Amino acid sequence: MFxxxxxxxxxxxxxxxxxxxxxxxxxxxxxxxxxVRNQINTGCTRCANGKCRKHG
Structure with missing residues (x-):
């Protein structure tokens, strides 16, 4: 969907x-x-870009 x-x-x-x-x-x-975000089957995009403070 998204x-x-x-x-x-x-x-x-x-x-x-x-x-x-x-x-x-x-x-x-x-x-x-x-x-809404839980419906998207994609990992954290901020982690992939090296910008996530919550997961990394």
Whole structure:
């Protein structure tokens, strides 16, 4: 249904929410973005680009 580009946009949005909102941003990302992101069968695109602070 969704592809790599959609996954990348969702990952970047979640990262921005984390930077700006901290724990509150994480809560919003988990509630809003995570259900959609879990439907995409692609690994963390930020890890692949070396930008992920959550996984790496």
């Amino acid at each position: 592809g790599r580009k959609a996954a990348e946009k969702l990952d970047n949005t979640a990262a921005a929410l984390h930077r700006v909102g901290g724990k509150a941003g994480d809560a919003v990302a988990n509630a809003v973005i995570a259900p």
